Amino acid sequence: MATLTAxxxxxxxxxxxxxxxxVDQQHQLFFDSQRRAQARTQWLRExxxxxxxxxSDIRTLHRLLSVLSVWPRGAGVHxxxxxxxxxxxxxxxxxxxxxxxxxxxDLEASGFFVDLAAACVPLREVGLYHWVGEEDCRHRYRAxxxxxxxxxxxxxxxxxxxxxxxxRGTEPPGGGTTLxxxxxxxxxxxxxxxxxxxxxxxxxxxxxxVHLQRxxxx
Numbered sequence: 001m002a003t004l005t006a007x008x009x010x011x012x013x014x015x016x017x018x019x020x021x022x023v024d025q026q027h028q029l030f031f032d033s034q035r036r037a038q039a040r041t042q043w044l045r046e047x048x049x050x051x052x053x054x055x056s057d058i059r060t061l062h063r064l065l066s067v068l069s070v071w072p073r074g075a076g077v078h079x080x081x082x083x084x085x086x087x088x089x090x091x092x093x094x095x096x097x098x099x100x101x102x103x104x105x106d107l108e109a110s111g112f113f114v115d116l117a118a119a120c121v122p123l124r125e126v127g128l129y130h131w132v133g134e135e136d137c138r139h140r141y142r143a144x145x146x147x148x149x150x151x152x153x154x155x156x157x158x159x160x161x162x163x164x165x166x167x168r169g170t171e172p173p174g175g176g177t178t179l180x181x182x183x184x185x186x187x188x189x190x191x192x193x194x195x196x197x198x199x200x201x202x203x204x205x206x207x208x209x210v211h212l213q214r215x216x217x218x
Contacts, residue, residue, distance in 0.1 A: 004077070004081070005040075007030055007040070008040070008044065009078065009081050010029075010030065011030055011040070011041075011044065011050075012044075012049065012075070012077065012081075013078060014026075014029065014030075015050060015068060015069055015070035015074075016070045016075055016089060016092065016093065017133060017136070018110045018133040019069060019103075019106055020067050020069050020096070020100070020103050020106050020107045020110070021067070021068050021107065021110060021114075022055075022064075022065035022067055022107065023037050023038055023041055023065055023066060023068065024037075024065050025110065025111060025114045026041060026068065028114050028115070028117070028118040029114060029118075041068060045068075048073045049071055049073060049074030049077060050068050050069065050071055051068070051069050051070075051071045052066045052068055053066060053067040053068075053069075054066055055067050067103060069093070069097060069100075070093045070096070071093060071097070072090045072093045072094050074093070075089040075090045075092065075093035076089065076090050105134070105166060106134050106135065108166055109133070109134050109149045109164060110133055110134075110149065112149070112166065113128065113149060113162075113164075116128050116151070116153070116162070120153070125154075125155070126153065126154065126155050127154055128151055128152070128153055128154075129151075129153070129154050129159070130152060131149055131150065131151030131162070132149060132150050132151070133149055134149050137149060147165060148164045148165055148166040149162075149164040149166075150162060150163045150164060
């Protein structure tokens with residue numbers, strides 16, 4: 001599409017890779033104001049490149065930030081921008097749309113890394129190099145205990161690896177720490193074989209459940 005901007009491509013890429021994000025997360029990653037983020041995501045939605053779910057807290061009925069995901073058409077456009085076959089991208093987008101049972105959990109897990117990236121902006125020589133979202137962890141390590149996400153923070157003295165276990169109150173008492181430790185040790189063993197110096201870190205965030213009401217928006 002000739003009307004796509006250079007910023008639209010990474011927006012579609014982020015939604016393709018991490019499945020679900022809200023406007024605030026898009027603002028932190030790609031825009032200097034939330035108003036611009038809202039305007040551009042609205043344009044992408046009107047052109048059927050992304051989809052929006054209206055979110056609210058069921059307990060209070062207060063409206064929350066809308067949740068975004070890439071639409072199959074948007075996935076196809078993104079694949080064309082990368083000169084890649086569209087079918088895998090489109091199938092992944094359809095899966096995110098039709099199997100969104102873990103939407104809130106995935107959204108909050110990605111939010112941890114978005115906040116980390118934003119916090120590093122004013123720092124010198126420190127930054128989040130990349131992170132792998134929960135869906136990719138589930139797919140790649142489906143035969144093992146997989147973290148809810150992992151990322152690499154670059155520092156002058158070495159790379160810090162973050163292995164995230166995002167517990168929304170579903171782990172049995174006393175079981176979460178053991179689960180996180182098992183996952184962290186498994187991934188540490190894989191990454192420690194590389195040449196760079198690592199300062200491994202293990203992160204566990206525990207939060208109370210947050211209810212998300214999903215609505216399809218035309």
